[in-house]
Amino acid sequence: MTLFREIYSLLFTLFLLIVASLGYVQFTETQDFLTKQMASDLNNASNSLGLMLVPALETGDTAAAETLVNVIFEGGYYQNIKLTWLVDGKQQEWHNSIRIEDTPQWFLDLHLFDTIKKESTITSGWLQLAKLEITAHPGFGYHELWRIISNTLIAFSLLFLVAILFARIGLGWILKPLHAISDHARNVALRQFSPDMPLPRTSELKEVVQAFNSMSAQLKQVFDSLDDEIATLRKKTLVDQVSGLPNRQYMVSRLNGWLNEPSNGALFLARLDCLEAIHNRYGYQIRDETIRLMSIQFKAQLDDIAPSLIARISAVEFAFLVTNVEYEKLNKYLETLIRTINQEITKADCKPNEHYAIGIAERIELTTVTDIMAQADNALQNALQNNKVYQWHSIHEQQIFTREQWRTKLNSAIKDKQFQFRWQPVLRTDTGAISQRELYCQLQLGDKLVHAGQFMPYVDLLSLGSLLDKCLIQALGDHDVFAHNPEPVAINLTLESIISPQFHAWLDEFLRTSAHTKHICFEIPELGVFSNADACQTLCDIIRKHGAKFGIDHFGRQFGSMSYLQKLRPNYVKLDQSFAYYDEHQQNSELCRALINVAKGLDIEVIVTGIQEKIQLERFAELRIDAYQGYIAPPIQLELDAAEDMYANTVNNG
Known part of the structure; x- marks a missing residue:
């Protein structure tokens, strides 16, 4: 029970006791007063009637005596009058059985008044004429007592209701700071830090509010300091201090993650020997300023062409990782890069298209970080030796389809639901049990199975992301995957779905009609959060409203x-795969530890990804991660047509 209800119940009980006590006192005093009044009236009536009957009794006029008694009997509340003539012993008796109006019978049956009688002897001088016995009728007492008690109860009830209403309003106003403290404490428990509460006028509550404000401010400072620590570590370990761009370590980690995701693109390596000439001619300050200005122009000019990661990996070398683009867009990116370099070196009195070279290596299947770095470097060395501005790596993988062919085939596949599924278990570190299963999709085109890495870039390029997500989610729902699988199923959402109001409305309706939302997880890439925080908030509110779960994928990848x-x-976060080898660099280890501490401090589960071997997992033992995922437990095929036997199959397959 809440404090408000306890105090309210106490006041209610005390007020009820007071009202009951006052009612009892009023009742007993009224009863006693009416009893005395009836006795007094009876005595007066007996005396008056005795005096009035003397002449009739002296003359023996029975009719006159009866007339006089009737006058008295009919005018008052008398239950019985008995007149006994002492001369001949004759008795006359009058009895009143009339019910009292406006008084309920059950109240009369309570017998609250005792029988009141008055006996007297009527005399004339020393001569006794008759005996008179009058019994008071209690109806007068019942009527008056009922009227007074009824009015009192009505008055007390109105007073009680008014008092309770004012007590409720008053208590609500008095305890308002306590409600604010309760809400504030709940938010602090959830690690949500709101502005300081205003101080109440009550001294005791003022001290409590001051204590809560101080505690909240200190906890907020702790989390802010953790956030600042992460920013400092990133700047120290992953950012080149001269250019402000990511360094070689960050580029290599992103390459690892990129090559393990469904994507395409290319790696550009640019060697700018002209920077050494600027250094020799003007000194390192001018060289560093040129690098800084060139980096600004790189980001300004190239981000408009294609999403890319730009890093300075050595004194005169830059790397450009261009993802999710086709060959034609890579050519345009290369042209813009060359033009930007020429513009910047010309400002430093260097000749365009001289003293720099660019090597390009496109991503092909089963490429490793070492392979693509070596291919890009070989292309760069060939360009330098042959005095060329750029050189593509000689191996060029022919595209399966043109853009329009991909458009036709993807639209057809989405319409006909031609996708196949694999899923990979996420295992708990403490028990080894399956925490969830992450879903991956493949596309069946004729007799050829196309992996997501081949068609997902075209899904993004052709703006089919939300249609694909609807198709996959609906397919899982139609085959009762969520109903038959005991663990939650994690579905990766595309960036287009995250920002699409139409997809939000569709997902809201889908989850509303689904009976197994607790078995559905949605994963949002961290890039989507930084790209459109408001859209992410709207999407997450919809997911949470229906009881489904969501997590942040590639946690720690973005700078911010x-x-x-x-x-x-979020219910959980998945560490970016670049942290799978976190202990290979001490500074990277500190960053990984700080990221985990931030998430654990907010009571968010942490899942580490990219685990290939058990020795990797052992390195995370001291970091209190909740689960892990990787090819240590590889994906297995999911047959939608056998959804009824899904649970048995997944158990048998481990």
């Missing part, structure tokens, strides 16, 4: 504040 965790409140 982790404060979004307090706003979105």
Whole structure:
């Protein structure tokens, strides 16, 4: 029971006791007063009637005596009058059985008044004429007592209701700071730090509010300091201090993640020997300023062409990781890169298209970080030796289909639901049990099975992301995957779905009609959070409203504040694969530890990804992660047509 209800119940009980006590006192005093009044009236009536009957009794006029008694009997509340003539012993008796109006019978049956009688002897001088016995009728007492008690109860009830109403309003106003403290404490428990509460006028509550404000401010400072620590570590370990761009370590980690995801693109390596000439001619300050200005122009000019990661990996070398683009867009990116370099080196009195070279290596299947770095470097060395501005790596993988062919085939596949599924278990670190299963999709085109890495870039390019997500989610629902699988199923959402109001409305309706929302998880890439925080908030509110779960994928990949965790409140985060080898660099280890501490401090589960071997998992033992995922437990095929036997199959397959 809440404090408000306890105090309210106490006041209610005390007021009820007071009203009951006052009612009892009023009742007994009224009863006693009416008893005395009836006795007094009876005595007066007896005396008056005795005096009035003397002449009739002296003359023996029975009719006159009866007339006089009737006058008295009919005018008052008398139950019985008995007149006994002493001369001949004759008795006359009058009895009144009339019910009292406006008084309920059950109240009369309570017998609240005792029988009141008055006996007297009527005399004339020393001569006794008759005996008179009058019994008072209690109806007068019952009528008056009922009227007074009824009015009193009505008055007390109205007073009681008014008092209770004012007590409720008053208690609500008095305890309002306590409600604010309760809400504030709940938010602090959820690691949501709101502005300081205003101080109440009550001294005791004022001290409590001051204590809560101080505690909230200190906890907020702790989490802010963790966020600042992450930003400092990133700047120290992953950012080149001169250019402000990511460094080689960050580029290599992103390459690892990129090559393990369904995507395509290319890696550009640019060697700018002209920077050494600027250094020799003007000194390192001018060289560093040129690098800084060139980096600004790189980001400004190239981001409009295609999404890319730009990093400075050595004194005169830059790397450009261009993802999810086709060959034609890579050519346009290369042209813009060359033009930007020429513009910047010309400002430093260097000749365009001289003293720099670019090597390009496209991603092909089963490419490793070492392979693609070596291919890009070989292309760069060939360009330098042959005095060329750029050189593509000689191996060029022919595209399966053109863009329009991909458009036709993807639209047809989405319409006919031609996708196949695999899923990979996420295992708990403490028990080894399956925490969830992450879903992956493949596309069946004729007799050829196309992996997501081949068609997902075209899904993004052709703006088919939300249609694909609807198709996959609906397919899982139609085959009762959520109903038959005991563990939650994690579905990766595309960036288009995250920002699409139409997809939000569709998902809201789908979850509303689904009976197994607790078995559905949605994964939002961290890039989506930083790209459109408001859209992510709307999507997460819809997911949470229907009881489904959601997590943040590639956690820690993006440069930015982790404060979004307090706003979105995800159920879990998946560390970016670049942290799978976190202990190979001490500084990277500190960053990984700080990211985990931020998430655990907000009571968010942490899942580490990219685990290939058991020795990798052992390195995370001291970091209190909740679960892990990787090819240590590889994906297995999911047969939608056998959904009824899904649970048995997944158990047998481990």
